[in-house]
Amino acid sequence: MNNIALQIETQTSPVGDEFSALMAVVSPILQGLLFGLKQEVVDQCGGLEQMPLFMLPRAYRPGFGDCGICFEYAAHDAINRRVPSVIERVSDSLTRYCRVPGRETASILFGAEKTGALQIIGSPANLLTAESRILTGAQAQPPKLKQYIDKLTEAFRRSSQRSLLPSSISGLWKADLFLGNRDTDRWVGTTVKINRSQLEGAAGLRIGIVPARYGVGDAISLDHSKNLVICPLPYDGDFMEIFYTGWTIVQQFLAADARVPSAVFLPIGSHIMVAKFLQDRRDYSVLDVIRAMTPMAQPELLRTTSVPGTTAIEASTGNDAVTNVIAPQPMTIF
Structure with a gap:
C-alpha cells in the first residue's frame, strides 16, 4: 500500500505567459497518465520511479470513451x-x-x-x-x-x-x-x-x-x-482553455512517440516549446521530468493542498470488484 496523500490543486492567480501556464497544467496531466497505468505495465518498467518518459506512449493505450x-x-x-x-x-x-x-x-x-x-x-x-x-x-x-x-x-x-x-x-x-x-x-x-x-x-x-x-x-x-x-x-474561460490545450499537447506528444510532432499537429510556438522541453528529457523518468517542470511553471498559478x-x-489487477473508489483517476483521458 502506498501512503500518498490526496492532493487538490487550486488556481490562485490569473494566467500570465502561456508557456509557464501550460507547464503548470501539463505536469499533473503527465502524473495522472503515469498513475493510471496498469500495475503489471508499471512493474515491467521497474516501478513508477523508473518509468522513462519515452515508454509512456507505449504503455498508454487510448480507448473508446x-x-x-x-x-x-x-x-x-x-x-x-x-x-x-x-x-x-x-x-x-x-x-x-x-x-x-x-x-x-x-x-x-x-x-x-x-x-x-x-x-x-x-x-x-x-x-x-x-x-x-x-x-x-x-x-x-x-x-x-x-x-x-x-x-x-x-x-x-x-x-x-x-x-x-x-x-x-x-x-x-x-x-x-x-x-x-x-x-x-x-x-x-x-x-x-x-x-x-x-x-x-x-x-x-x-x-x-x-x-x-x-x-x-x-x-x-x-x-x-x-x-x-x-x-x-x-x-x-482562461484556465479551462489552458487545461485543454495542455491535454492536446500531451496527446500529440505521445502520438509522436514522445517527440515533438510536426507543425501541422502542433502549430503554435509556445505549444512546441512545451513539447520540446519534454522531448529533451524523454530518457528520464516521468517523475523526474515532472520535478524538472516545477521551477518552470507559472508561480502561484496553482496551490497544492492535501x-x-x-x-x-494500489488497485487489484484481478477480476474482483473494486470497492471504496472515490477519486479522480485520469488513466485514458489525456
Missing part, C-alpha cells in the same frame, strides 16, 4: 479548483435548482470503473462523514451516502446487486460525481456526458453536466423527461 472520461475529470477538476465560469454554474445548480444548502461547493469523483497502479485515492471513510446525506428529491429522509458507497460500487460492477438498492437511489450507481456543499454535508448524484444525447436520468441522479452548445444558449435548465437539472459548462487522512491504494 477517452474524450468523455476527460470531460468528466475536467469538470471535477474545475469545480474543486473553483474555476469561476464552472463553479458559478455548479453552485447555482445545487442551491437554486436542487435546494442544497451551503456555500462550500465541492466535487467527489465516483471512479468505480477506473483501473490503474494508483487507482484508489482516498476512501469514503475519509472523504465523507457519517452525516453525509444524498439528496434525491424524494419527500423522505435523505439517505446517508457513506453507508451505501460499497453497495453502489457493487451495483456498478454487478447488475445482480442493483435490485438491492433502495428505490430512491436505485440508479445512483450511474453517478460520475457527487456534487455538494461541504459546510452542510449535503450531496447530489451527478452524471457527466460530453455527448448530450447520451444523457440519461435515473433514480438518485439530480444534475447532468454537459458541454454548452454553440448557438443554442448555455443557461441552466430543467429536463423534466429525465428529471435532471442540466448544467452546461461554457467553452470560454486532504487530511487520505491515502493512495
Whole structure:
C-alpha cells in the first residue's frame, strides 16, 4: 500500500505567459497518465520511479470513451479548483435548482470503473462523514451516502446487486460525481456526458453536466423527461482553455512517440516549446521530468493542498470488484 496523500490543486492567480501556464497544467496531466497505468505495465518498467518518459506512449493505450472520461475529470477538476465560469454554474445548480444548502461547493469523483497502479485515492471513510446525506428529491429522509458507497460500487460492477438498492437511489450507481456543499454535508448524484444525447436520468441522479452548445444558449435548465437539472459548462474561460490545450499537447506528444510532432499537429510556438522541453528529457523518468517542470511553471498559478487522512491504494489487477473508489483517476483521458 502506498501512503500518498490526496492532493487538490487550486488556481490562485490569473494566467500570465502561456508557456509557464501550460507547464503548470501539463505536469499533473503527465502524473495522472503515469498513475493510471496498469500495475503489471508499471512493474515491467521497474516501478513508477523508473518509468522513462519515452515508454509512456507505449504503455498508454487510448480507448473508446477517452474524450468523455476527460470531460468528466475536467469538470471535477474545475469545480474543486473553483474555476469561476464552472463553479458559478455548479453552485447555482445545487442551491437554486436542487435546494442544497451551503456555500462550500465541492466535487467527489465516483471512479468505480477506473483501473490503474494508483487507482484508489482516498476512501469514503475519509472523504465523507457519517452525516453525509444524498439528496434525491424524494419527500423522505435523505439517505446517508457513506453507508451505501460499497453497495453502489457493487451495483456498478454487478447488475445482480442493483435490485438491492433502495428505490430512491436505485440508479445512483450511474453517478460520475457527487456534487455538494461541504459546510452542510449535503450531496447530489451527478452524471457527466460530453455527448448530450447520451444523457440519461435515473433514480438518485439530480444534475447532468454537459458541454454548452454553440448557438443554442448555455443557461441552466430543467429536463423534466429525465428529471435532471442540466448544467452546461461554457467553452470560454482562461484556465479551462489552458487545461485543454495542455491535454492536446500531451496527446500529440505521445502520438509522436514522445517527440515533438510536426507543425501541422502542433502549430503554435509556445505549444512546441512545451513539447520540446519534454522531448529533451524523454530518457528520464516521468517523475523526474515532472520535478524538472516545477521551477518552470507559472508561480502561484496553482496551490497544492492535501486532504487530511487520505491515502493512495494500489488497485487489484484481478477480476474482483473494486470497492471504496472515490477519486479522480485520469488513466485514458489525456
